Amino acid sequence: MSHSHSVVRFSRRVALPALAALMLSPWALAQAPNWPERAVKWVVPFPPGGAMDAIARTLADEMGRDLGKPFVIENRPGAGGNIGADLVSKAKPDGHTMMITSIGMATNPFLYQKLSYDPIKDFAPVSLLAVVPNVLVVNDTQPNVKTVKDVLEAARKSPGKLTYASAGNGTSIHLAGELFAQMGKVEMLHVPYRGSGPAVSDLLGGQVNYMFDSITSAKPHIESGKLRALGVTTAKRSSALPKVPTIAEAGLPGYDLSPWFAVFVPAGTSAEVVGALNKALLGAMAKPAVKAKFAHIGAEPIGSSPAELTTHLKRETERWGDLIRARNIAAD
Numbered sequence: 001m002s003h004s005h006s007v008v009r010f011s012r013r014v015a016l017p018a019l020a021a022l023m024l025s026p027w028a029l030a031q032a033p034n035w036p037e038r039a040v041k042w043v044v045p046f047p048p049g050g051a052m053d054a055i056a057r058t059l060a061d062e063m064g065r066d067l068g069k070p071f072v073i074e075n076r077p078g079a080g081g082n083i084g085a086d087l088v089s090k091a092k093p094d095g096h097t098m099m100i101t102s103i104g105m106a107t108n109p110f111l112y113q114k115l116s117y118d119p120i121k122d123f124a125p126v127s128l129l130a131v132v133p134n135v136l137v138v139n140d141t142q143p144n145v146k147t148v149k150d151v152l153e154a155a156r157k158s159p160g161k162l163t164y165a166s167a168g169n170g171t172s173i174h175l176a177g178e179l180f181a182q183m184g185k186v187e188m189l190h191v192p193y194r195g196s197g198p199a200v201s202d203l204l205g206g207q208v209n210y211m212f213d214s215i216t217s218a219k220p221h222i223e224s225g226k227l228r229a230l231g232v233t234t235a236k237r238s239s240a241l242p243k244v245p246t247i248a249e250a251g252l253p254g255y256d257l258s259p260w261f262a263v264f265v266p267a268g269t270s271a272e273v274v275g276a277l278n279k280a281l282l283g284a285m286a287k288p289a290v291k292a293k294f295a296h297i298g299a300e301p302i303g304s305s306p307a308e309l310t311t312h313l314k315r316e317t318e319r320w321g322d323l324i325r326a327r328n329i330a331a332d
Helices: 003-024 026-031 051-067 079-089 104-111 148-157 172-184 196-204 215-224 271-285 288-297 306-327
Strands: 040-044 071-075 097-101 123-131 134-139 163-166 189-192 210-214 227-232 260-266
Touching: 040 051, 040 079, 051 071, 051 097, 051 123, 051 215, 051 260, 051 271, 051 288, 079 097, 079 104, 079 123, 079 260, 097 123, 104 306, 123 271, 123 306, 134 148, 134 172, 134 196, 134 215, 148 172, 148 227, 163 172, 163 196, 172 189, 172 210, 172 306, 196 210, 196 215, 210 215, 215 227, 215 288, 260 271, 260 306, 271 288
Parallel strands: 040 071, 040 097, 163 189, 163 210
Antiparallel strands: 097 260, 123 260, 134 210, 134 227
16 A cells, blocks of 8 residues: 555655766766757646645646746646646657656546546656645535544445535546545545646535645645645655644544656657656755755656656556545546
């Protein structure tokens, strides 16, 4: 169950310092390709306002400054990230189109009858970026719901009646709810939205009961008191919400969902360009200003080699494929 954490721990300890040192070596400079030659298009396959968008924008600013060419964010939301992924899979593999993505790279092959791309064959992995915990939140107007156990009890009393919002079918926010229902042996009604923003709006408006939202978009509402945080989805507590227990601690032992974000480029991109992009990403993530922004949005930085990302994607594909089949989840 803790596959993702083994990658996180190894990478955070080893990859960032090692690669930061490599970036400064004369050998690394000698090997550097002539990249980027112009602006780099960074596709975000979800709307603005979520963790993915915030991470990409933070890194794009730094990398643009470091490399002297702009990294331009292009939001291409829709179909659980497939619209953006399709676009990038068909782009020229020259290092001038890249994509930030998430658990969807592991889950979409099981969720959609037909994908226009192959997550393994059509992309070259660059680096894991961060884990951003999801958090189970309720509207503060529900005075009787104070803990994870309260949610489980309420769901047992009214099977299939309580609703939880998500940022779309198969997103980590949706899978968090499915894993919760599976492990808690409860039935809840899933209400998918196109992105986290509109889902939070309806949660705040009282149209849905719960949400396993990304800490990034939930945190301002938790701090303002409009949403109550009941538990984080990761195996460890989040440094962004240290007082909030994990869902495992709070009533579902063994529960662990660690939403990860990573960068991929089109397959066929040269190893030299992939290496240069990997170094640029890790260099940006090592900066105090970036670490501070990540902490603010609840992102725990990772950083990895392309090979580590390949291994991570394979593990996640197996794990979530099993849940999706067991829960009979489809996005079409």
